[in-house]
Amino acid sequence: MKDLVSRCPIEEVMQVISGRWPSLLIYYLKQGTKRFSDLRRDNPTISHKMLTLELRKLEEAGIVERSEFEGYPLRVEYDLTPAGLKLVPLLDALGDWWDATAAGRSTLPVQLTE
Amino acid sequence: MKDLVSRCPIEEVMQVISGRWPSLLIYYLKQGTKRFSDLRRDNPTISHKMLTLELRKLEEAGIVERSEFEGYPLRVEYDLTPAGLKLVPLLDALGDWWDATAAGRSTLPVQLTE
DNA sequence: AGTAAATTACGCACCTTTTTGTAACCACGA
DNA sequence: TCGTGGTTACAAAAAGGTGCGTAATTTACT
Numbered sequence: 001m002k003d004l005v006s007r008c009p010i011e012e013v014m015q016v017i018s019g020r021w022p023s024l025l026i027y028y029l030k031q032g033t034k035r036f037s038d039l040r041r042d043n044p045t046i047s048h049k050m051l052t053l054e055l056r057k058l059e060e061a062g063i064v065e066r067s068e069f070e071g072y073p074l075r076v077e078y079d080l081t082p083a084g085l086k087l088v089p090l091l092d093a094l095g096d097w098w099d100a101t102a103a104g105r106s107t108l109p110v111q112l113t114e
Numbered sequence: 115m116k117d118l119v120s121r122c123p124i125e126e127v128m129q130v131i132s133g134r135w136p137s138l139l140i141y142y143l144k145q146g147t148k149r150f151s152d153l154r155r156d157n158p159t160i161s162h163k164m165l166t167l168e169l170r171k172l173e174e175a176g177i178v179e180r181s182e183f184e185g186y187p188l189r190v191e192y193d194l195t196p197a198g199l200k201l202v203p204l205l206d207a208l209g210d211w212w213d214a215t216a217a218g219r220s221t222l223p224v225q226l227t228e
Numbered sequence: 229a230g231t232a233a234a235t236t237a238c239g240c241a242c243c244t245t246t247t248t249g250t251a252a253c254c255a256c257g258a
Numbered sequence: 259t260c261g262t263g264g265t266t267a268c269a270a271a272a273a274g275g276t277g278c279g280t281a282a283t284t285t286a287c288t
Binding site for chain 1: 122123124125126127128129131132133134136137138141174175176197200201204205206207208209210211212213214215219
Binding site: 047072074 | 247249255256257258
């Protein structure tokens with residue numbers, strides 16, 4: 001994800017929430033505090049590398065907060081920030097729009113109009 | 115973009131509107147009917163390959179309507195569908211959220227708090 | 229009259245760039 | 259030795275760019 005200085009806020013959000021993982025991670029974090037390993041369990045197909053990368057991106061964007069605790073094994077907790085929480089209903093609205101729009105899509109399952 | 119059958123509506127929308135172009139194309143189409151070459155002019159850095167691919171994806175998702183007219187040179191027009199129009203305010207809301215959240219981000223421009 | 233070029237919206241093949249996965253390694257303590 | 263939460267290097271896969279070909283008609287030139 002190159003960082004083209006767009007100054008279009010929509011483009012900028014998209015750079016952060018685009019892709020396969022961000023919405024999923026936000027979904028799981030919405031359930032409450034999660035540790036790195038929790039998120040991997042919630043989401044078995046993400047590689048640990050991608051998980052760290054995506055979490056850092058969300059952190060930088062102010063969506064996720066990372067808290068590191070001293071001691072071994074190292075404990076790190078992830079939470080949605082207040083801003084992250086405000087994002088949730090917007091994503092839900094997109095999901096609702098998608099479902100509502102289902103009827104107009106060409107990939108529609110077979111219709112039995114008899 | 116692999117088509118993993120997710121059945122999570124948010125994941126599904128994301129597969130469609132993720133990436134650099136969809137939001138931009140929707141933005142320009144919101145201004146009214148556009149032809150292929152108009153969209154390329156609006157958006158000089160997209161390649162014709164990507165433009166066709168993205169438009170097809172948006173069409174399949176029911177966001178964009180493609181109308182082909184007989185004659186040479188071939189004329190093709192693109193418009194937002196009613197569903198596509200309904201998507202616009204949702205994207206705008208994301209943009210607003212982004213701007214409102216700016217203060218919490220680490221990539222904040224230098225602050226002169228004096 | 230005959231030929232050539234331009235036009236529009238692509239499809240296709242090939243190649244480069246970017247993203248993602250895999251595996252190994254690190255720290256430390258129980 | 260295992261578990262935690264990483265980093266790094268290398269490999270594979272996916273995304274994206276470039277350039278050529280195509281259609282039928284008009285215009286432009288010779």
